[in-house]
Every structure is written in C-alpha cells, then in structure tokens.
Amino acid sequence: xxxxxxxxxxxxxxxxxxxxxxxxxxxxxxxxxxxxxxxxxxxxxxxxxxxxxxxxxxxxxxxxxxxxxxxxxxxxxxxxxxxxxxxxxxxxxxxxxxxxxxxxxxxxxxxxxxxxxxxxxxxxxxxxxxxxxxxxxxxxxxxxxxxxxxxxxxxxxxxxxxx
Numbered sequence: 001x002x003x004x005x006x007x008x009x010x011x012x013x014x015x016x017x018x019x020x021x022x023x024x025x026x027x028x029x030x031x032x033x034x035x036x037x038x039x040x041x042x043x044x045x046x047x048x049x050x051x052x053x054x055x056x057x058x059x060x061x062x063x064x065x066x067x068x069x070x071x072x073x074x075x076x077x078x079x080x081x082x083x084x085x086x087x088x089x090x091x092x093x094x095x096x097x098x099x100x101x102x103x104x105x106x107x108x109x110x111x112x113x114x115x116x117x118x119x120x121x122x123x124x125x126x127x128x129x130x131x132x133x134x135x136x137x138x139x140x141x142x143x144x145x146x147x148x149x150x151x152x153x154x155x156x157x158x159x160x161x162x163x
Contacts, residue, residue, distance in 0.1 A: 002034050002037065003034070003037055003038050003041055004034050004035070004038045004052035004053070005052065005053070006038060006042060006047075006051055006052060006090050006091060007050070007051055007052065007053055007091055008091055008092070008093070009091055009092045009140065009142075011091075013050055013053055013055065014050055014051070014091055014135070014138065014140060015138040016050065016055055016138050017055075017136070017137055017138050018048075018049060018050055018055045018056055018057045018058075018136040018137075019055055019056060019057065020057050020073050021056050021057055021058060021072050021073055021110070023114070024072075024112060024113070024114050028056075028058070028112075029112060031049065031052075031054060031056075031058065032058065032060060032070055032112055034052070035047050035049065035052060035058070035060045036060050036062070036068060038052060039060055039062070039090070040062075042090050044090045045061060045062060045063045045124070045128050046059065046060065046061040046062075046063075046128040046129075046131060046132040047059070047060050047061075047090060047132070048132045048133075048135035048136055049136075050135055050136070050138075051090060051091050051135060057072065057073045057074065057136050058070070058071070058072050059071040059072075059074060059129075059132040059133065059135070059136070061125070061128045061129065061132060063124045063125050063128055069119060070111055070112045071107065071109040071110075071119070071129070071132070071133075072109055072110040072111065072112070072114070073109055073110055074107050074108070074109035074129070074133055074136070075107065075108050075109065076105055076106070076107055076129070076130070076133060077106050077107070077108050077118075078104075078105065078106040079102035079104065079105045079106075079126075079130075080102060080103070080104050081102055081103030081104045081122075082100060082101075082102065082103055083100070083101055083102070083103040083123065083126070083127065084098055084099070084100040084101075084146065085098065085099070085127070086098060086099075087099040087101075087127065087131065087141050087145070088141075088152060089131070089140065089141050091135075091140065092140065092141070092142065092149070094151060094152055095142075095149040095150065095151065095152060096149065096150060096152045097141065097142060097145035097146070097147060097148065097149045097150065098145060098146040098147050099127075099131075099141050099144060099145050099146060100146055101126065101127045101130045101131070102126055102130060103122055103123065103126060104120075104121070104122050104126055105120075105121050105126045105129055105130060106118060106119070106120050106121075107119045107120075107121065107129050107133075
C-alpha cells in the first residue's frame with residue numbers, strides 16, 4: 001500500500017471520461033488499497049481513480065471512518081430529493097462552494113470481488129457518491145456549483161493565528 005499523488009485542477013486527466021473495469025487483478029486491488037490510503041491521508045471522504053491519474057471507473061468512499069465503500073463501474077439508477085451544502089474536493093485544495101445534489105440515491109456497482117451490489121444512500125453519502133461519479137465523467141464540483149468557489153479556513157489555521 002502506498003500514497004498516490006492527487007491530481008490538482010488544471011491537470012487534463014481530471015477532464016477525461018473513465019473506462020469501464022472489465023476484470024479485477026492484483027494491480028487493480030493495489031490501486032484500490034492505495035486510493036483508500038491516499039484518501040485517508042488527505043482527510044477526504046471520497047476519491048475517484050482519475051484523481052490519482054488512472055482512467056478507470058473506480059471510486060472509494062468512507063464518510064464516517066467506519067464504512068468504506070468500493071464502487072466499480074457505478075451507475076446511479078435512482079435519485080430524488082434535494083440537499084444544498086458546502087462541498088470541497090481533494091483536487092481543488094483549500095476551496096469549497098455551495099452545491100445542490102440529490103438527497104437520496106440508489107447506485108448499482110460492482111465491489112472488489114466483481115459482485116454486483118446496490119448502495120442506497122442519503123445525506124452526506126449520497127452527496128459523496130454523486131461527487132465521485134461526476135469525476136468518472138470528467139466533471140468537477142465547481143462545474144455544477146451554485147456559486148463561485150471560495151477559500152476554506154481550517155481550524156488549524158485559526159489556531160496558528162492565535163499563537
């Protein structure tokens with residue numbers, strides 16, 4: 001397992017559509033492990049393969065630190081409701097924007113064993129699934145944001161100012 005370089009906005013690979021995964025091999029399993037390590041190291045809740053330079057339809061998500069998901073060839077089969085909230089991205093560090101997403105989604109995909117699974121999600125998990133699936137199509141959250149990007153102030157930054 002290793003950390004991979006996260007591609008930053010402006011990198012052409014983030015704007016490309018990803019290819020379907022036909023089979024799982026050791027390289028793919030290593031990629032998935034590396035994606036989790038990279039996501040956790042960067043304090044993210046989701047990461048798509050193009051964000052680490054791989055044009056495959058693979059996403060990892062863990063919104064609560066306890067329930068990791070691997071989504072291979074994911075497809076939204078249902079979405080409804082609406083939620084609007086702040087959204088950020090590991091590929092746009094230090095930025096965020098208001099984004100409106102479905103509040104409820106049903107996603108069909110394969111897991112790392114190539115078994116079909118269905119994930120029904122609400123709230124933050126639904127938001128993360130939509131955000132990461134956009135990455136597989138070359139779409140960044142800033143493309144669908146309700147307004148302009150703005151700088152994020154982290155709590156650590158505030159503590160540094162008081163020293």
